Amino acid sequence: MLDEGYIVQKTGNNDRRQRLLFATAKGEALVAKLAGLQTDRINRAIAGIGPAGTDTVRQFLRAMIDRDDPDKVLEKILSSSSATAKEKT
Numbered sequence: 001m002l003d004e005g006y007i008v009q010k011t012g013n014n015d016r017r018q019r020l021l022f023a024t025a026k027g028e029a030l031v032a033k034l035a036g037l038q039t040d041r042i043n044r045a046i047a048g049i050g051p052a053g054t055d056t057v058r059q060f061l062r063a064m065i066d067r068d069d070p071d072k073v074l075e076k077i078l079s080s081s082s083a084t085a086k087e088k089t
Helices: 025-049 051-064 070-088
Strands: 007-011 019-023
Touching: 019 025, 025 051, 051 070
Parallel strands: none
Antiparallel strands: 007 019
């Protein structure tokens, strides 16, 4: 990943033996692309489950989100699922 320019390595401020890794713009773009692909897969799975299983899926995804506001993140995922489903019809 270093050689391909996805991350850069810097020495630590307090301990120069540390090797801190940071994503470059190219690395951030890769993360966004992979996250988008994964979100698309989740959205297709949700669409295939139907209304009866949606609540269970919502609870599962909410439990998987490690953020300060999991409801906001989950709403974004599920709203993009609706948009994706509408675009395909």
